[in-house]
Amino acid sequence: MASSTTEEGQQSVVPSSAPDDQMTVEPVTAEFIPTNPDVPLMESRPDLEKIATVLRGMAAEADDPVPYHLAESILPLLGVKGLTSSTLGDFEYPEDDLDGAEASMLAEVSVFSATVRTRLDGGEPTRVVLIEELERLLDRLERSSRLTIAVAELCSEVRGAGDYELLPRVFASGRDQEVLVYIDLDGEDWSEVDGGQWAWAVEWQLELHQIADQSIPHQTEWSRQEIKRAYPVDDNYLLIRYTIPAEDLASALYTLKIRVREPGTRRETERSIQFQLVPRSTIGRG
Structure with missing residues (x-):
C-alpha cells in the first residue's frame, strides 16, 4: 500500500503497485488483562511433608521399601532457597523394614541432602557444594559397605x-x-x-x-x-x-x-x- 496527501493536508491510503503475491503483515494489538487480587494464585510449590507421607505409605506396602525411603531421604534438596511450601524434620525410617546396611546408606544420603540444602541456602556456589558433598557421600558409603x-x-x-x-x-x-x-x-x-x-x-x-x-x-x-x-x-x-x-x-x-x-x-x-x-x-x- 502507498499513501498520498490531500489539499487539506490529510493522508489517504491508495492501492499499492506491489505484486499480488507479496504478503502484507497486519499489526497485532495485545490487550493486558489485570488479575484480581482477591483471587489467590495456585500454589505451585511442592509440600514436602505431604510427599514424605505418601512415600512412607508406599514403603509400608512395598515388598522392597528401600527405594521409597531413599526418595524420602533426598527430599530436603527440593527445599533449597524456599522452593517448597513446608519444611521437613529429621529423616526417620522404620528400623524393622531395613537391615543394617540399608539403614546406614539411607542415613548417609539424608545427611548429604540436608547438608547440600544448608550450604546452598547459605549462598555457596552450587558446583562446589555438589562436588564436595558428593565426594564425601561416596567416601562414607564406601567405608560403610566395606568388610x-x-x-x-x-x-x-x-x-x-x-x-x-x-x-x-x-x-x-x-x-x-x-x-x-x-x-x-x-x-x-x-x-x-x-x-x-x-x-x-x-x-x-x-x-x-x-x-x-x-x-x-x-x-x-x-x-x-x-x-x-x-x-x-x-x-x-x-x-x-x-x-x-x-x-x-x-x-x-x-x-x-x-x-x-x-x-x-x-x-x-x-x-x-x-x-x-x-x-x-x-x-x-x-
Missing part, C-alpha cells in the same frame, strides 16, 4: 569378643609356637535363613611372610566358617588356632597376613600382624 578387619591380635587366651590375653610379639626360633589369632570384623553381611535365623559365612587364609627376603615360608589352605544366630550381631569375631613353624625358620622379622573373604558378597579384606623370631638364648634377657 574390614578392625582388630587382629596374637593371643594366649580368648574369652569372648574383645576379651583376650595378648602374647608378646617376640618368639624363640627353633621350636614351633602355637598362637590364637583373634580377628574382629566389621561390615559382615548377614542373611536370613529358614527357621527365622540369620547366617553369615566367611573364608580365611593365613600367609607367613619373611620381611627381609619377601619370601612366604608357610601358607594355610582356605578354611570356611559358618555362623548362625537368632539375630545379626555386630560383635562378631573369628578365632583361629595357628602354629608358627618356628622350628624351621631363621631369626628375623615376619608378618602373618590374614586374608578374609565373604563368599556371599565376594568382598575381601586383609590385615597383617608383625612379630619377631629371635635366638632362644636371647629370650628373657633384660
Whole structure:
C-alpha cells in the first residue's frame, strides 16, 4: 500500500503497485488483562511433608521399601532457597523394614541432602557444594559397605569378643609356637535363613611372610566358617588356632597376613600382624 496527501493536508491510503503475491503483515494489538487480587494464585510449590507421607505409605506396602525411603531421604534438596511450601524434620525410617546396611546408606544420603540444602541456602556456589558433598557421600558409603578387619591380635587366651590375653610379639626360633589369632570384623553381611535365623559365612587364609627376603615360608589352605544366630550381631569375631613353624625358620622379622573373604558378597579384606623370631638364648634377657 502507498499513501498520498490531500489539499487539506490529510493522508489517504491508495492501492499499492506491489505484486499480488507479496504478503502484507497486519499489526497485532495485545490487550493486558489485570488479575484480581482477591483471587489467590495456585500454589505451585511442592509440600514436602505431604510427599514424605505418601512415600512412607508406599514403603509400608512395598515388598522392597528401600527405594521409597531413599526418595524420602533426598527430599530436603527440593527445599533449597524456599522452593517448597513446608519444611521437613529429621529423616526417620522404620528400623524393622531395613537391615543394617540399608539403614546406614539411607542415613548417609539424608545427611548429604540436608547438608547440600544448608550450604546452598547459605549462598555457596552450587558446583562446589555438589562436588564436595558428593565426594564425601561416596567416601562414607564406601567405608560403610566395606568388610574390614578392625582388630587382629596374637593371643594366649580368648574369652569372648574383645576379651583376650595378648602374647608378646617376640618368639624363640627353633621350636614351633602355637598362637590364637583373634580377628574382629566389621561390615559382615548377614542373611536370613529358614527357621527365622540369620547366617553369615566367611573364608580365611593365613600367609607367613619373611620381611627381609619377601619370601612366604608357610601358607594355610582356605578354611570356611559358618555362623548362625537368632539375630545379626555386630560383635562378631573369628578365632583361629595357628602354629608358627618356628622350628624351621631363621631369626628375623615376619608378618602373618590374614586374608578374609565373604563368599556371599565376594568382598575381601586383609590385615597383617608383625612379630619377631629371635635366638632362644636371647629370650628373657633384660
